[in-house]
Amino acid sequence: MILDAFKAWLLLFVAVLAQVSVLSGYTLIGGAPDLVLVTLLSLALLRGSIFGAVAGFGAGLLLDIAYLDTLGFTSLLLTLAGFWIGRYGETTARDRFHAPLLSVGVVTVLYVLGAIVLRFVLGDPVPAGEVLAGLPGVVLLNLVLTLPVYALVRRLFPPAAATARVREVRLLG
Amino acid sequence: MPRNRTVRAAVLGSSVQRAAASGSSSTRSSALRRRIVVGFLVLLSLTLITVSFRSSALDPVQGFGASVLRPFEIAANRVSQPFNDAFDWARGLVHAKSENERLRAELEVLRRETAEAEVARQENAQLQKLLEYRSSPRFPGDYRAVAASVMANPTAFDRSITISAGSRDGIRVQDVVITAGALVGQVTKVFRDVSRVMLITDPSSAVTALDASNPAAVGILEHGSTPDSLVLNRVTKDKIVEVGDTIVTSGSQAGDRFPSIFPRDLLIGKVASVGQSETDIFKTIQVEPLVDLSALRSVLVLVPKKRGGAE
Numbered sequence: 001m002i003l004d005a006f007k008a009w010l011l012l013f014v015a016v017l018a019q020v021s022v023l024s025g026y027t028l029i030g031g032a033p034d035l036v037l038v039t040l041l042s043l044a045l046l047r048g049s050i051f052g053a054v055a056g057f058g059a060g061l062l063l064d065i066a067y068l069d070t071l072g073f074t075s076l077l078l079t080l081a082g083f084w085i086g087r088y089g090e091t092t093a094r095d096r097f098h099a100p101l102l103s104v105g106v107v108t109v110l111y112v113l114g115a116i117v118l119r120f121v122l123g124d125p126v127p128a129g130e131v132l133a134g135l136p137g138v139v140l141l142n143l144v145l146t147l148p149v150y151a152l153v154r155r156l157f158p159p160a161a162a163t164a165r166v167r168e169v170r171l172l173g
Numbered sequence: 174m175p176r177n178r179t180v181r182a183a184v185l186g187s188s189v190q191r192a193a194a195s196g197s198s199s200t201r202s203s204a205l206r207r208r209i210v211v212g213f214l215v216l217l218s219l220t221l222i223t224v225s226f227r228s229s230a231l232d233p234v235q236g237f238g239a240s241v242l243r244p245f246e247i248a249a250n251r252v253s254q255p256f257n258d259a260f261d262w263a264r265g266l267v268h269a270k271s272e273n274e275r276l277r278a279e280l281e282v283l284r285r286e287t288a289e290a291e292v293a294r295q296e297n298a299q300l301q302k303l304l305e306y307r308s309s310p311r312f313p314g315d316y317r318a319v320a321a322s323v324m325a326n327p328t329a330f331d332r333s334i335t336i337s338a339g340s341r342d343g344i345r346v347q348d349v350v351i352t353a354g355a356l357v358g359q360v361t362k363v364f365r366d367v368s369r370v371m372l373i374t375d376p377s378s379a380v381t382a383l384d385a386s387n388p389a390a391v392g393i394l395e396h397g398s399t400p401d402s403l404v405l406n407r408v409t410k411d412k413i414v415e416v417g418d419t420i421v422t423s424g425s426q427a428g429d430r431f432p433s434i435f436p437r438d439l440l441i442g443k444v445a446s447v448g449q450s451e452t453d454i455f456k457t458i459q460v461e462p463l464v465d466l467s468a469l470r471s472v473l474v475l476v477p478k479k480r481g482g483a484e
Contacts, residue, residue: 021249026260050210057214065238071231072221079214
């Protein structure tokens with residue numbers, strides 16, 4: 001568990017650095033890919049809701065610090081995203097091929113809408129038209145990132161379900 | 174479970190379900206733990222937002238965090254620089270085509286505007302000359318001038334122009350058309366708002382003209398061998414005509430049986446060459462028109478102040 005936490009922290013740290021320094025400059029039809037979100041959702045799918053929520057909080061905090069944004073803003077959104085997709089992974093999404101793609105597609109849209117609403121609530125000026133116009137590009141790029149990122153995360157965090165099952169075996173009769 | 178499950182897998186599977194069903198208290202505690210953790214994190218986030226939004230208490234913390242992250246960001250930037258350059262290069266290639274098309278379109282617009290401006294400049298210069306001529310003493314006193322713009326210039330097959338003035342402006346057939354004091358031709362067709370003008374270079378045109386330096390050298394000005402050239406015919410060999418002399422309209426001479434429709438002393442052109450042969454009793458005089466009759470922009474129609482009884 002501790003090793004998983006350390007690996008997750010390292011992975012998200014690298015993802016935040018790549019996001020802040022590199023990927024935010026790569027735009028397609030007005031939108032940039034969100035590597036942190038895709039990495040977080042992959043982690044949450046494989047490690048569950050609590051892991052997802054904590055990882056989301058940490059990654060969000062890192063992003064808020066790096067962007068010098070309002071502290072807690074991204075943390076709140078990513079905590080909820082990690083928790084929700086973690087629950088999805090714990091319940092219906094297990095072993096389903098489309099789960100990562102579906103998770104990333106849906107959460108990307110909800111994340112952007114949530115960010116707009118939250119900024120509106122906080123009274124921050126937000127160019128909602130421009131952000132929404134770039135949303136298809138963000139969704140597309142995130143979906144492109146999903147399969148390689150999920151494959152990498154799955155390799156680093158192999159599903160523990162098989163081990164858990166074996167642990168609960170009892171001989172009958 | 175997968176479809177090709179084995180007996181062992183089926184047993185294991187059912188064991189998992191039984192364990193889950195029997196451990197309802199652990200499920201409940203797990204759900205409670207989940208709620209506590211996520212509730213705490215959400216509450217912490219909201220607290221951070223509130224504190225960060227309402228005061229600057231967290232600024233030092235954020236500044237410290239940013240300072241810690243800075244070297245890593247710089248390193249990431251350096252590592253990714255070649256990839257960024259490659260991406261920018263590729264993006265530049267993609268955008269180059271659309272930018273090229275946009276610049277071409279802009280260039281086309283600018284060329285058109287430049288051409289329009291040049292046309293306007295030339296037209297302005299011609300109108301200025303017309304205005305100066307109209308108020309000069311050389312302008313024939315028995316006429317009033319009707320200004321008109323040229324709507325259609327002559328072609329290789331038709332040495333006529335169409336002008337934007339017609340019967341509504343008082344123009345009639347055979348009215349004389351000039352530009353800045355130089356003869357252009359005569360009106361051959363009149364409509365309400367437009368007229369057709371036969372140029373002096375038309376094969377059907379004939380104008381009585383003379384050498385301004387030697388008024389005794391009178392002849393008939395007709396079209397030459399090329400579309401824009403003129404020939405002064407019927408000048409006898411005993412008359413002196415030099416190259417460079419100015420040819421003007423002679424107007425009606427005293428005692429003429431058929432008076433000329435052209436007022437006298439309208440400029441026509443310069444003598445380009447003079448020749449004569451032993452077998453011909455007239456000189457061969459080539460005349461170069463003073464104005465480029467194939468590129469007229471505006472003209473003046475000389476409308477007689479007192480029309481003759483023919484109307």
